[in-house]
Amino acid sequence: MSHTTLHLTVTEFCFHTGLTAPELNEIVGLGMIEPVNGVQQDWYFDDSAIRVCRRARRLHQELEIEWAGIAVAMSLLEQIDRLNSENRQLSQRLARFTSE
Secondary structure, eight states, X not given: OOOOOOEEEHHHHHHHHOOXXXXXXXXXXXTSOOOSSSOGGGOEEEHHHHHHHHHHHHHHHHHOOOHHHHHHHHHHXXXXXXXXXHXXXXXXXXXXXXXX
16 A cells, blocks of 8 residues: 655645644744755645644644643643553553453
């Protein structure tokens, strides 16, 4: 199965996420997402960054928290997701040994 990655310009990215260019600059500066290339005038973003930014924007609007707080919250949410996944895997392994 092949996976095609979209590369979006800043304008396209802002259109699809509802962010303004200054908000996008702040989000990149906080490390929530990274452009595919490093030259700010020619930034491109992949489609996975859209998901992150939509979630961040939703949190920003619903909780009325500054972007720095959203970056911390997003980091914690990612860690929770990772730990939940690890917990599921370990529970499945354990179930193999205890179900006999």
